[in-house]
Structures are given as C-alpha cells and as structure tokens.
Amino acid sequence: MxxxxxxxxxxxxxxxxxxxxxxxxxxxxxxxxxxxxxxxxxxxxxxxxxxxxxxxxxxxxxxxxxxxxxxxxxxxxxxxxxxxxxxxxxxxxxxxxxxxxxxxxxxxxxxxxxxxxxxxxxxxxxxxxxxxxxxxxxxxxxxxxxxxxxxxxxxxxxxxxxxxxxxxxxxxxxxxxxxxxxxxxxxxxxxxxxxxxxxxxxxxxxxxxxxxxxxxxxxxxxxxxxxxxxxxxxxxxGRKVERPARHDHKIGAPVLVADKVRVEEAGARRLDDVSFTVHAGEILGIVGVSGNGQAALGGLLSGLAHPSAGHLMLEGADIGHLGPRGMIRAGAGRVPEDRHAEGVVGELSLWENAVLERLRTPEFSRRGFVRRRAARDYTATLIDRFDIRGAAPDTRTRLLSGGNMQKLILGRVLTNGPRFVLTNQPTRGLDEGAIAAVHAELLAARAEGAAILLISEELEEAVALSDRIQAIVKGRLSQPISANEADPQRLGLMMAGVWKEDGDAA
Missing domain, CATH: 3.40.50.300 (P-loop containing nucleotide triphosphate hydrolases)
Incomplete structure (x- = not known):
C-alpha cells in the first residue's frame, strides 16, 4: 500500500x-x-x-x-x-x-x-x-x-x-x-x-x-x-479498564416529582404533559433520539425554563418558578449537556470555576470579598479526590481535556451534597477510562442517597446505570420500565414512540 x-x-x-x-x-x-x-x-x-x-x-x-x-x-x-x-x-x-x-x-x-x-x-x-x-x-x-x-x-x-x-x-x-x-x-x-x-x-x-x-x-x-x-x-x-456495575439496593422516598409538566418555547410545545418521579438512591434514565425534548427537559431541571402548566416539586416544595441560582440553593445540582458552553468558563481558572455556583456562600466569600485561599484549598481537594489530571487550582480551565473538565464539574456538584442531580449526556466525547470514572462517581452518589436523573443517548450507559428507564419522544415521556427488563428491541420501540397509554408515567 x-x-x-x-x-x-x-x-x-x-x-x-x-x-x-x-x-x-x-x-x-x-x-x-x-x-x-x-x-x-x-x-x-x-x-x-x-x-x-x-x-x-x-x-x-x-x-x-x-x-x-x-x-x-x-x-x-x-x-x-x-x-x-x-x-x-x-x-x-x-x-x-x-x-x-x-x-x-x-x-x-x-x-x-x-x-x-x-x-x-x-x-x-x-x-x-x-x-x-x-x-x-x-x-x-x-x-x-x-x-x-x-x-x-x-x-x-x-x-x-x-x-x-x-x-x-x-x-x-x-x-x-x-x-x-x-x-x-x-x-x-x-x-x-x-x-x-x-x-x-x-x-x-x-x-x-x-x-x-x-x-x-x-x-x-x-x-x-x-x-x-x-x-x-x-x-x-495503560491498565485494564472495567466499568463499574450497578447493584440493586433499597430505593428511598420520592425526591423530585414532575406532574403533567408542559414547557413551551416561541409558541411551540417542547415538553407535553410529562410526569416522572425520582427517588432517593435512584437513577432514572431518560433515553431518546437527539432532538426529542432532551434540551427542554434539561433546561427545566436547571431553572433555565419554567412550566407553562403542571407542577415540579423537590421534596414537596414547588420549584418550577426558580431560576438556576434558586435551584442550586434548593439542593439541585446539574451536569449540563455542553460542558464548554454551559459547564465552565474556559478562560477562568479551575478554582474560579470550582466555586462559581457557590460564590456567595460564607465558605467562599466574606463581606463581599472572595476567600481565595479557601477556594484554592477546596479545588486542590477536588483535583485529588476526582483525579483531575494535568492541572493545579490556578490552571486555566480551557486547557483541560474533556474528561478532566467533566470530572471538575462532577466534583463541584457532588461535593455540595445535592438532594437531586441532573446529568445530561455525562460521558459524551469521553474516553473509556474517563467514562468508567464518571460512572463510578454517579453510582457512588446513588449509594449515598442522591436522586439522579440521567439523560443519555447511549443505551448501554442508560441500562448499566439506571434503576428505571423512560423514553422521550417529541416532548412526551413513556411509562417507566425496570432497567433489568430493558433490552435493545424494547428500548428501540419505546424510542420510536411505541408504548401503551394506560396511565401517566410516574
């Protein structure tokens, strides 16, 4: 040749x-x-x-x-x-x-x-x-x-x-x-x-x-x-890589409940009367072909979009009206779909991005001034715990690889002890080693009682991590099924919109 x-x-x-x-x-x-x-x-x-x-x-x-x-x-x-x-x-x-x-x-x-x-x-x-x-x-x-x-x-x-x-x-x-x-x-x-x-x-x-x-x-x-x-x-x-396995455990009480939620944008209905429940210690997987309402669902659960009908409740409190800051204060964390555009500010340092969502808390600010030493110490802890490679607290964030940037975002979210976590395409563009690390962190958060909603276009990932799975098609959600009962044929039919309408998904 x-x-x-x-x-x-x-x-x-x-x-x-x-x-x-x-x-x-x-x-x-x-x-x-x-x-x-x-x-x-x-x-x-x-x-x-x-x-x-x-x-x-x-x-x-x-x-x-x-x-x-x-x-x-x-x-x-x-x-x-x-x-x-x-x-x-x-x-x-x-x-x-x-x-x-x-x-x-x-x-x-x-x-x-x-x-x-x-x-x-x-x-x-x-x-x-x-x-x-x-x-x-x-x-x-x-x-x-x-x-x-x-x-x-x-x-x-x-x-x-x-x-x-x-x-x-x-x-x-x-x-x-x-x-x-x-x-x-x-x-x-x-x-x-x-x-x-x-x-x-x-x-x-x-x-x-x-x-x-x-x-x-x-x-x-x-x-x-x-x-x-x-x-x-x-x-x-340089070593054998195995993705962590999900083990069945006792699921807790409902944490996040959506009841017939509708989201409209520019006159178009992006979410159409969707209902779902995420329990403590549970991962609920949302699967679907790109462009079927995942972005609207992610916006809703991040405080970037608000229901035009229905209710979104976090541990009994209505949070549908809250913006991003209010959602974080209420105990919701998010790993956004686009880590570059929505997850970090590339020109800022690691420590600045690490405390960005908590900048007004006493831990990182006092009388209007940022506590830089505390922020740097916190970021050094994140780097060590989440194995963020090739970086120090003062490193510019845009210099990180995609996997290390995602570990930074995960660390920022999970160390805050959220009651609910949205993870939107958490392993998109990551290598096998980074995927295994992200999966391990999500399963660890699940074991500690966090309620996690996983939006993923990777069926293998959704089945491996989720306790239950729902499909999203044209802004509507299917009935949930147990991940243990999911197979490619059944999920394929669900993603095509073939499901029974014998009740609300919950």
Missing part, C-alpha cells in the same frame, strides 16, 4: 507540557486509520500539526511525497489535506453554499462564481453520497446535516486526505452508522481518512488500522481485524 502521509518524529511542547513526544505515523492510500487515546493524549494536537494549525518543535510531515511547511493551513489544503473539527466552524446565518465557498475565492475577484461553485458542490455531493440543499440555512439543519456540510467543505477544496476529529461526538448512533458507511464509500473513491475517536465499537466497525497514543507517545499500532475492544481499552489507559 502506498503511503499518502508520513509524520516522522513529531514533538510539540506547550511550556512544561509535552503534548506529542517523537510521534511517527503513516497513512496508506484508501485506508481508514483510527487514532485512539485518552482525553489529553495528544491526538488533536497531532492532527492540528498535520493541518498546519500548530508548528511542531521537531519532526517532519510529508504529504504525497512533498514536505509540508509547518504552521500553514493553506499549504496543507493545497496539498490535499482537509480537516473536520469536533466543534463545527459554520456560520449559522449563511447558506450551505455560502459556508462551503467561504475563503475559497480571491478577494480581488470582481464577482463571486456562485453558479460554478454550486455545480461543483452538487457534483461532489452526488459522487460521495452526501445529499445536501445548497440554499438551506445552516441554522435550520440538524447536527448530522451540519457535519455533512463540514465534510463537503473539505472535499470542495479537493481534499484527498481527510481528518475527522471526534466525528460522532454529537451524533445519535443511527447517524453515526450512516456516517461510517459514507466514509467507507469515500475510500473507494480514492480518499484516505484519519478519524479520532474514543468509541471502541466505532473503531472496530469502521477502521482498517488503529494507532494508540498515550501520554503524547505512540504506544501501539494494530490491524483492526487482529485486535478487540478490551485490548484497545487497555492500550489507551
């Missing part, structure tokens, strides 16, 4: 941190290579060097036999390298065609060649099986459709090597499977692909070869057909 890409001896440092340490990697023509590693292992840094976002401190990159100048994305694009980032870089107020063309024409051109660009886009979309409406506004597209546009944007620039950073992090499983079918077809058209992923079942299903980074070093390469998920998980973290 001819190599289309060669990285030799790549080293990259950020101050005292060595993100990539003498990494060598090759990619063959028509090959799908999975780049695997823990959060913070250096995968995205390595791909950013390849695409020219970063310049390596040592080492060389060759694309189709030519040396790639360091730190020049335009040079990478010219040699046929395209990159689809984990967090999309699309302008929501522009059309698909506008986004694809953006930056592809010289500023000196008198008129934009939209007709030719539209024809080229449609030809590429047809060739690679990526149907798209070029005149649709990005803001009106689903997450899966937006990712399709990102891929088309790279192909429009004649990419022959395509890098995809966590391509399924925000996709439901059916969308993810369709994406990988498309990627496999694309290799038949001559493309070579590298995708970064934490999801071992996707790596096994979609790749030809797997390269594993750990601590910035290349520790292993395997032919996919000659390995298995257990071996890959152990290579990733």
């Amino acid at each position: 001819t190599n289309v890409l060669e990285l030799r001896g790549i080293t990259k440092r950020f101050g005292a941190l060595t993100a990539n340490d003498d990494v060598t990697l090759t990619l063959g023509e028509g090959e799908i290579l999975a780049l695997l590693g823990e959060n913070g292992a250096g995968k995205t840094t390595l791909m950013n060097i390849l695409f020219g976002h970063y310049a390596a401190d040592a080492g060389t990159v060759r694309v189709f036999g030519q040396d790639l100048p360091p730190g020049l994305p335009r040079a990478a694009i010219a040699l046929g390298v395209g990159m689809v980032h984990q967090h999309f870089t699309l302008a929501g107020n522009l059309t698909v065609l506008d986004n694809v063309m953006l930056g592809s024409e010289p500023l000196t051109r008198a008129r934009s060649a939209r007709g030719a660009a539209r024809a080229k886009l449609m030809q590429i979309a047809d060739r690679f099986g990526l149907p798209v409406n070029p005149e649709a506004k990005i803001s009106a597209l689903s997450v899966g459709e937006r990712q399709r546009v990102e891929i088309l944007k790279a192909l429009y620039r004649d990419a022959r090597v395509l890098i995809l950073d966590e391509p399924t992090a925000v996709l439901a499983r059916p969308e993810a499977m369709r994406l990988f079918e498309t990627l496999r077809d694309m290799t038949k058209e001559g493309l070579s692909l590298i995708f970064i992923s934490h999801k071992l079942h996707e790596v096994m299903a979609a790749s030809d070869r797997v390269a594993v980074l750990r601590g910035g070093k290349m520790v292993a390469e395997r032919e996919t057909a000659q390995t298995n998920p257990a071996e890959l998980a152990e290579l990733m973290v």
Whole structure:
C-alpha cells in the first residue's frame, strides 16, 4: 500500500507540557486509520500539526511525497489535506453554499462564481453520497446535516486526505452508522481518512488500522481485524479498564416529582404533559433520539425554563418558578449537556470555576470579598479526590481535556451534597477510562442517597446505570420500565414512540 502521509518524529511542547513526544505515523492510500487515546493524549494536537494549525518543535510531515511547511493551513489544503473539527466552524446565518465557498475565492475577484461553485458542490455531493440543499440555512439543519456540510467543505477544496476529529461526538448512533458507511464509500473513491475517536465499537466497525497514543507517545499500532475492544481499552489507559456495575439496593422516598409538566418555547410545545418521579438512591434514565425534548427537559431541571402548566416539586416544595441560582440553593445540582458552553468558563481558572455556583456562600466569600485561599484549598481537594489530571487550582480551565473538565464539574456538584442531580449526556466525547470514572462517581452518589436523573443517548450507559428507564419522544415521556427488563428491541420501540397509554408515567 502506498503511503499518502508520513509524520516522522513529531514533538510539540506547550511550556512544561509535552503534548506529542517523537510521534511517527503513516497513512496508506484508501485506508481508514483510527487514532485512539485518552482525553489529553495528544491526538488533536497531532492532527492540528498535520493541518498546519500548530508548528511542531521537531519532526517532519510529508504529504504525497512533498514536505509540508509547518504552521500553514493553506499549504496543507493545497496539498490535499482537509480537516473536520469536533466543534463545527459554520456560520449559522449563511447558506450551505455560502459556508462551503467561504475563503475559497480571491478577494480581488470582481464577482463571486456562485453558479460554478454550486455545480461543483452538487457534483461532489452526488459522487460521495452526501445529499445536501445548497440554499438551506445552516441554522435550520440538524447536527448530522451540519457535519455533512463540514465534510463537503473539505472535499470542495479537493481534499484527498481527510481528518475527522471526534466525528460522532454529537451524533445519535443511527447517524453515526450512516456516517461510517459514507466514509467507507469515500475510500473507494480514492480518499484516505484519519478519524479520532474514543468509541471502541466505532473503531472496530469502521477502521482498517488503529494507532494508540498515550501520554503524547505512540504506544501501539494494530490491524483492526487482529485486535478487540478490551485490548484497545487497555492500550489507551495503560491498565485494564472495567466499568463499574450497578447493584440493586433499597430505593428511598420520592425526591423530585414532575406532574403533567408542559414547557413551551416561541409558541411551540417542547415538553407535553410529562410526569416522572425520582427517588432517593435512584437513577432514572431518560433515553431518546437527539432532538426529542432532551434540551427542554434539561433546561427545566436547571431553572433555565419554567412550566407553562403542571407542577415540579423537590421534596414537596414547588420549584418550577426558580431560576438556576434558586435551584442550586434548593439542593439541585446539574451536569449540563455542553460542558464548554454551559459547564465552565474556559478562560477562568479551575478554582474560579470550582466555586462559581457557590460564590456567595460564607465558605467562599466574606463581606463581599472572595476567600481565595479557601477556594484554592477546596479545588486542590477536588483535583485529588476526582483525579483531575494535568492541572493545579490556578490552571486555566480551557486547557483541560474533556474528561478532566467533566470530572471538575462532577466534583463541584457532588461535593455540595445535592438532594437531586441532573446529568445530561455525562460521558459524551469521553474516553473509556474517563467514562468508567464518571460512572463510578454517579453510582457512588446513588449509594449515598442522591436522586439522579440521567439523560443519555447511549443505551448501554442508560441500562448499566439506571434503576428505571423512560423514553422521550417529541416532548412526551413513556411509562417507566425496570432497567433489568430493558433490552435493545424494547428500548428501540419505546424510542420510536411505541408504548401503551394506560396511565401517566410516574
């Protein structure tokens, strides 16, 4: 197999941190290579060097036999390298065609060649099986459709090597499977692909070869057909990884009760007469395909949305009117869906984020002044207890990997002794080791009597952690079932809206 890409001896440092340490990697023509590693292992840094976002401190990159100048994305694009980032870089107020063309024409051109660009886009979309409406506004597209546009944007620039950073992090499983079918077809058209992923079942299903980074070093390469998920998980973290098991125990009294709650937004009904109960020492799982009301439910339980009908009660007190601060004071904690946008302020330090929701309490403030020493000591305790790696209390939070950022948020919530905890997609984008750590913390909180509502699009996660499960479809909730009785077929039917209407879910 001819190599289309060669990285030799790549080293990259950020101050005292060595993100990539003498990494060598090759990619063959028509090959799908999975780049695997823990959060913070250096995968995205390595791909950013390849695409020219970063310049390596040592080492060389060759694309189709030519040396790639360091730190020049335009040079990478010219040699046929395209990159689809984990967090999309699309302008929501522009059309698909506008986004694809953006930056592809010289500023000196008198008129934009939209007709030719539209024809080229449609030809590429047809060739690679990526149907798209070029005149649709990005803001009106689903997450899966937006990712399709990102891929088309790279192909429009004649990419022959395509890098995809966590391509399924925000996709439901059916969308993810369709994406990988498309990627496999694309290799038949001559493309070579590298995708970064934490999801071992996707790596096994979609790749030809797997390269594993750990601590910035290349520790292993395997032919996919000659390995298995257990071996890959152990290579990733350097030890055997087992997710903790939920054990049956006595469930306590009701803590959070929703009774026929309705939430409306801009005239549209987002939650439609939903009822549920979460007991002390219980995890109630909410499963469903993305976009069926999970965001509205998360907003309701965080104090960001309020019922237009029905009642939301926490230990007998009506909390439906409370905002985020009031919910926290009432004893509700939250692990939000988007840790970057809603969970932390990236430019603030760890200690500032750790006390952000409790800044006005006597523990961390006195006479209007922040007790910085107390805050730093508290954060050091969180770092130690929740194994937040590569950080000190004064570290800027945006420098944390996704898994360590999630551990910070979990620690901030759970050490406050909440009576109720909302966990919304708690392991999205995390590696196997971080997933096991998050699961262990949630089960420990359950054992200590916390009432936990888990919103997850990962069925295996919901079944493993939950005592009972309800499905959400178009803003409505199914009857609850015991997780011990759940199987993929039954959950699939529930997520499709097939359930009995013989009473209110409770």
